[in-house]
Amino acid sequence: MSQFSNLEARKLPLGALTGVEDFQVYTERQLEQIPQLQRLPAALRRSMRAVAQVLPFRVNRYVVDELIDWDKVPDDPIFQLTFPQEGMLAPEDFQRIAALLDAGADPAQIRAVAQDIRQKLNPHPAGQRLLNVPRLDDKRLEGMQHKYRETVLFFPSQGQTCHAYCTFCFRWAQFVGDKELRIASHEAALLHRYLRQHHEVTDLLMTGGDPMVMKTKHLAAYLEPLLQPEFSHIQTLRIGTKALSFWPQRFVLDEDADDLLRLLERLVRKGKHVAVMAHFNHWRELDTPIAREAVRRVRATGAVIRSQSPLVAHINDSADVWARLWQTQVSLGIVPYYMFVERDTGASRYFEVPLVRAWEIYRDAIQQVSGVARTVRGPSMSAGPGKVEVQGVADVAGEQVFVLRFIQGRNPDWVQRPFFARFDPQATWLDDLRPALGEENFFFQAEYDAMQTRAVL
Secondary structure, eight states: OOOOOGGGGGGOGGGGGGGGOSSEEEEEEEGOOOOGGGGSSHHHHHEEEEEEEETTTEEEHIIIIEEEOOGTTOOHHHHHHHSSSSGGSOHHHHHHHHHHHHOOHHHHHHHHHHHHTTSSSSSTTTTTTSSOOOOETTOOOOTHHHHHHEEEEOOBGGSSSSSSOOOEEEEEEEGGTTTTTTTOOHHHHHHHHHHHOOOOOOEEESSOOOGSSOOHHHHHOOOGGGGSSSTTTTOEEEEEEEEEOOOOOGGGSSSSHHHHHHHHHHHHHHOOOEEEEEESSSGGOSHHHHHHHHHHHHTTTTEEEEEEEEEEETTOOOHHHHHHHHHHHHHHTTEEEEEEEEEEEEEHHOOOOHHHHHHHHHHHHHHTTTTGGTOEEEEEESSSSEEEEEEEEEEEEEEEEEEEEEEEEEEEEGGGGEEEEETTTTOOGGGOOOBBOOOOOOOOOHHHHHHHHHHHH
């Protein structure tokens, strides 16, 4: 019998789980209804309202009441993680939208200007819409991506929101109400047909948004059919989620929390490796009793929790923060997995960190932890050609260079091949780098260019 058959299976009594139990969300329209904001200067509230016209804003009462230290606002990292900041927009764009708000402009005019600004923010980076969308019967499967041979990403339509939005989110375009920018599918049948035809695929990643906003019955409809023998090649089921941070009640107190855990347990028992790909940006997110109980309950199903996060300015650009985050995760049984570089999209101008600084933070943090925490890879750029890791800075043949390698690539043959880029202290992304040692192009460039040409045709 499943250990999650009733509430008594919980290790902690409900009275020990302090914090918000009822899910209450605030969006741009309810910004002024958040009680704690009334303490803040009017100018700061004005800037938040302006930025929230352009980039998505959504936060819930658990984050507001339990995770943010309001005595340290605006510098508090969780506040920076969830509330809009003026620097997220270029100065001229911020002034455009703020002036319209100040003048009481027509909402349609504000929406039009906001949409114009969004088009400059690279809504779909790294070839997501051009190169990643697979085909079935010569039709594009818009709610799926198949960038790497072994892994298919699926965007369930019921999971294309989150319990709260991260200000740095690289999928911000999913949440601004523009159907042209949104990636989603409600077709479980198409997903299953595609997987039947592609036996090279071993991993399915449910992503979004956040699949954990779905009711368990919807998640089960996508995943349980994969227990049939015809899907034996699908070995790993990954679920990307921020719920362990932004709404741990999903695994403990929600009305179908036990159903969710029974589903994970059933998938594991039937032979699938279930990996909850958790997004933790700061150790504070793991400090509440209910977050720790949620982690315990997920691990009790046999699922593995792996943690990934970008390194972002104003939130976690500190080696000490990362070291403490990894140490906390290991103590709770979470596997540190990736340190990402902030993608070149959305509010990246505010959150990006130079690659050399990202590498220094990674190196200094990894030196502070034991070997069991050194499973984390990074800093890694999820760029168009693949996941490129900055391994360090070195002098080669009298030239200072970045040492790089592919952790994953569109062509599997690129993986683990070291290559060099000229050292650039200002570079923040792969596209900023140039080949070193007299080379005209990186070794993968011609093949990648050909991939892009074929995709256009």
